[in-house]
Amino acid sequence: MTEDSAASALAAWLERIEAMHPTEIELGLERIHQVACRLGVDAMPVPVITVAGTNGKGSTLRLMQVLAERHGRRVCLYTSPHLHRFNERVRLPGGLASDQQLCEAFEQVERARQDVSLTYFEFSTLAALLLFRQSEGDLVLLEVGLGGRLDAVNIVDPNVAVVTSVGLDHQDWLGDTREAIAREKCGIARPGRPLIFGEADWPHNLPALADSYGVEPVFAGREFRLNEQGVTLCDGRELGFPGMVTLGRDNLATACQALALVGVPVTTQDCAAVADVALFGRCEFRQLQGHLCWFDVGHNLAAVTRFLQLLPPCEGRRHLVFGMMADKPIDEVVALFAGQSVSWHLAAPAMARAASPSRLAAALPAQAQCRQYESVSEALRGALDAAQSSDQVLIFGSFYTVAEARGEQGG
Incomplete structure (x- = not known):
């Protein structure tokens, strides 16, 4: 397949999957889980960090990607939405997924779905997970599209769940209080595994949510702390930060804590090196x-x-x-x-x-x-x-x- 024909094929696939489902959003995991099991992508063979939150998801994921790659990790990254090209959503260890790789993944999802109706985001998520399983990646980073508990990426059990922040947004879907929205976002957590909350201003029900989900709470301001010098992680290690971090010192603290929990030994030197890392459209x-x-x-x-x-x-x-x-x-x-x-x-x-x-x-x-x-x-x-x-x-x-x-x- 030539470069031009692959681009045309991808455009046709995107048009097709956009028209496939009667609604843009349909929260719930039953339909996508059926197809994920057929494809064998309902679990990943490498550590997974899933990130939800009202704000800060993209910045935190970008910092995790760069920090992990500094330590030789082969990172797979799924984010949304994209700014210019769909390929921006699916990053493999060698770079963005190519048009041909995406088309081939879409073909496999289409065969596996049979008569199951999938939304654009669900179809895309399955294709990304399929490419991640086929890659040589050794760390998977997933961004939640909307909410958490019923979002498509939640078909995969994360080793570490991260909620960057909770604010009032998408209230028609998630609830009209921070506490209701926190309940949905913290639904990405798994019993016995860490749940990081990156905002020092907690919703009032956060400790109760952690208890109900049976998670290991790692909360900003308690288990890990951001200060003028840097961050103190939950294991007591201290990392120095520059005074200014383009994507936010709080997001860097959350990224360092999440990576530490999957065995990536971030250092003060690493933090200095990523201070100027930027991301399209984030300040x-x-x-x-x-x-x-x-x-x-x-x-x-x-x-x-x-x-x-x-x-x-x-x-x-x-x-x-x-x-x-x-x-x-x-x-x-x-x-x-x-x-x-x-x-x-x-x-x-x-x-x-x-x-x-x-x-x-x-x-x-x-x-x-x-x-x-x-x-x-x-x-x-x-x-x-x-x-x-x-x-x-x-x-x-x-x-x-x-x-x-x-x-x-x-x-």
Whole structure:
């Protein structure tokens, strides 16, 4: 299969599996477990770390990947969603899965599913697990798509379960309190195995959840502690951290603790080496047309709050390229910029669920400087044209907003 034909075949497969199931999301493990057993991917022959959480999953997984690879581990990594290419979701020890490898895995999943209906995410998860089993990987890292207990990746028993944080998001599916959402996310834990909770601000029911699941609790602020110098792990080892970590000192602490529990001996030198590791769309800095720009996929209140905390001070004005899904907390996010010198450049990503520019504009203060655009690409160009040398350009609000803006600039 040539490179072009493989790309065409993959595009056809993705279109097919997207149309295969009547709904985009259907939580529950019975259907996918049937197919996983036929494929032999319901268990992995190597250690597995599964990561759930409202925010911080991608950053923590990226740090774990790089740290483990520094110690010679052959890492398999499954994440979602992707920004530009589906292949970004499936990383094998040699790099991203190729179009041909994905097509071959999809063919095997299609044969094994028989008359079982699978969602896009379930089909993708099975293909990723199949490639991981066929690889020479010796560590598997899995990101939960939505929730935890009923998410497709939860068909595999993890050696270590990680919940990075719990906030209010996807409330129609997971519940409308932190405690209810924590119950769903902690459902990735297994009896007698470690459950890491990476946020020092626990939901009130977290200790009771750990008891009910029969896990070994490893909680931030108790079993492991982040401080100004670094982190003290649950075994008493101390690792020094740099003052600044691009993907967050708390995420680095969680990553170090998880890897320690599967036998990867992270050192202070390793932590210093990954301080500048970045990830697409996570407070990602780029210089465009001479202007300082940051991209961030945060799409809930906690994530955007963290994005603002990570940014350097701005001497001039901030130009905000903003697009968000209609079911997200638009008004609350807009309120985070109250009192700041900002101009709004509003656009809807090319998604049915996206809020219209007029809906975004309705959330702004009456005197706000604002322009509405037909596309994210146009909004970014408008922001860059308006920015002065001392200004910042922020592109945020959704994975889709960031993907379209980065695509405009060549990915």
